[in-house]
Amino acid sequence: MKTANGHEFVAMLEKIVPRKLAMESDPTGLQLGDLSKKVRKIMFTLDVLEDVVEEAIEQGVDMIIAHHPFLFRPVHKIDMETAQGRMIRKLIKHDIIVYAAHTNLDIAKGGVNDILANLLELKETEVIVPTHVEKYLKVVVFVPKESCETVRQVLMNNGAGQIGTEYESCSFEVMGTGKFKPSEKASPTIGKKGELAHVDEVRLEAIITEDLALQAVKAVKAAHPYEEPAIDLYPLEGLKHVEGLGRVGTLAKEMPLEVFVDIVKGVLSIEHLRLIGDPETKVKKVAVLGGDGNKFIHDAKRSGADVLITGDIYYHTGHDLLAIGLPTIDAGHNIEKVMKSYLKAEFEERSKEQGIEVELVVSEKNTDPFTFL
Structure with a gap:
């Protein structure tokens, strides 16, 4: 067994979710660190937050692979009194690489949207928004x-x-x-x-x-x-x-929306969600788009979906959804956490095939900022 460096693990990730699939101007890729260093332990996380970084330090992690880039907008200064500044200092001090696979992980075959579609047992799935x-x-x-x-x-x-x-x-x-x-x-x-x-x-x-x-x-x-x-x-x-964003597919049988809502809560491990539309609506064709789906409601409607599952729906977008007659389940942005175990399993298989010795873990921190009371 051999020890690989960051470049080799990035190459492994490229085989799973090619960076070329990322949307234009998406800050996918290296966020911080030296890819030439040897990597013996990798952590997979949805978000890179201060408590996630502390978790990585405690576990002796060499590389964090995240879905959401923590350097999403240009950084004009690094203030060590802020959470971001403290986090950057800790990452540098402990020599931890941070690499993000964002929209390419949403778009790629087997990525976030395919995982969600599979969990919901959707059949005959197709892309909602072609990008490539x-x-x-x-x-x-x-x-x-x-x-x-x-x-x-x-x-x-x-x-x-x-x-x-x-x-x-x-x-x-x-x-x-x-x-x-x-x-x-x-x-x-x-x-x-x-x-x-x-x-x-x-x-x-x-x-x-x-x-x-x-x-x-x-x-x-x-x-x-x-x-x-x-x-x-x-x-x-x-x-x-x-290839593209979102998936639309069919359920094994038609059911009322309120019944389907309970299924969604169960398979995605969420206790609460927001619903737009009549709970008694019959649904069979389902569109799912992980993350923020506000821009794509008309694409989901054109796909023929009876219901859309996404996150971060704005107040006025909710009105638009009612106007176009597309019931929507806002299950939150955090459902994208399904990517952690998926990437871990992919890396385990590929590391074994390539004779690479590495410890792989998923972050146990809950990065959902919302609590429903």
């Missing part, structure tokens, strides 16, 4: 039969073969005869210089998103037995990979 659209390509490579599986695995390991959300490692193979004549300067793996070779080859093909295609081709070339492998990329019309 990737085109698909078909990658085709011709490879000797005995090397086909090796090359196929390289393709799959580099992002090819994902169809929809439930199918992976998808490919197609067909046998044929490859013909080529190596020049006198070539170094052929199969065949002789100056002679036409006939080789039993497999046409191996799979789909891949455009952003991953070049890296996959590079990896295939490195793994392919031929000196000059034949690799083709074809654009696929009408097939796109969409």
Whole structure:
């Protein structure tokens, strides 16, 4: 087992929730610290507050990975008499890295909104607000039969073969005869210089998103037995990979809103919430958007949802929701805490695969500022 530094754990996080998915001007990424230091213990938290930092110090944490950036707006001064100033001083004194995965963690497959949708047992989920659209390509490579599986695995390991959300490692193979004549300067793996070779080859093909295609081709070339492998990329019309904010899906059965409210409170571990709309409304199609959903109520309405679950609804937005006929459950911003155990589990699996020794913990501090009396 090896010890990794901050850069290596950021690379691990990038595989789970790519930073490229973050919304424009979102302060995702390094907030404070030196990523070159060795990291032996990581804490996952929703918010970075002074008591969370003290918890991290007590537990000997080297790196905090948070959902909400604590340096969200420009800092013009660090006043040690303020909570933020004291917190920054403690983080620096104890050499703790703070890294934030914000809207990229909301948007990414398996992230905050997918976790919430899964907890609510929503089926056939779709994105509510598309933010990233990737085109698909078909990658085709011709490879000797005995090397086909090796090359196929390289393709799959580099992002090819994902169809929809439930199918992976998808490919197609067909046998044929490859013909080529190596020049006198070539170094052929199969065949002789100056002679036409006939080789039993497999046409191996799979789909891949455009952003991953070049890296996959590079990896295939490195793994392919031929000196000059034949690799083709074809654009696929009408097939796109969409990622974005929120999820909308269906419940197993229709039920009154007041019944569904009790389910929401149970699965999200909350005692109180705010409701906009008629409790007797029948609901089956549910939209969920973790965090502040005020900007996206019309997107949720257009999705055909019978109810929206989100947080931080403003007074006048509540009126707007009544006007457009979209019952809404304001379950609070703090429901995004579901990301802590998700990231911990992902890091545990990937650290084990990579032979990295690290202790992973979640913050036990309740960072919800609201108490209902």
